Amino acid sequence: MSSIRCTLASLALGLAACSEPPATATATTTTTPAAGYNLTLGMKDFMNLVLEPTADVLWDSAGWVNDIETGYQELYPTTDADWDMVRQRAAQIVEAGNALALPGRAVDSDAWLTYSNALSAAGAMAMEAAAVRNQEDFFQAGAQMYSVCSACHQTYNPEISRFTSN
């Protein structure tokens, strides 16, 4: 199993355990693609076209903004339809974690899978929170997801510092 410890708790506590690159860390894909998977999307396209637009919807639906012109504004969904919409996006995050872990896309079978699984777990948290319309838990799930994005980037591509549209 993994030689580094990277639990959700350690992610939330400032990534200390997750920022140590494993000896094999490299953004070059090393696992062999299995027959039956369509891996047309390279990592950049996956991030820009699949993962980030989905994550942005969740982040843009949690918390509040206090703008000098428009004042204080809650970002959480206010209707059942909106909560259902963010729950759909959260489900897509669960599956995006799986897509990252596919043989041929996974960069290694160690930390990469830990981060991919953690992404799915954050998506599952957001799904549950959306199902019961729990704002606080929904916010925490978004924070969790952000930590996972950051931790994986820190390990595999430390130059990425900004990855949300905000």
Ligand code: HEC
């Ligand atoms: C399992 C690891 C992993 C996770 C989790 C991950 N990323 Fe990435 N991400 C990468 C790697 C590796 C790259 C660099 C790809 C490249 O340059 O080839 C990258 C690059 C990016 C980029 C830059 C793409 C470009 O055009 O240079 C964005 C934006 C991005 N990720 C968004 C996200 C968001 C948002 C999340 C979380 C919701 C996330 N990533 C989670 C591994 C990950």
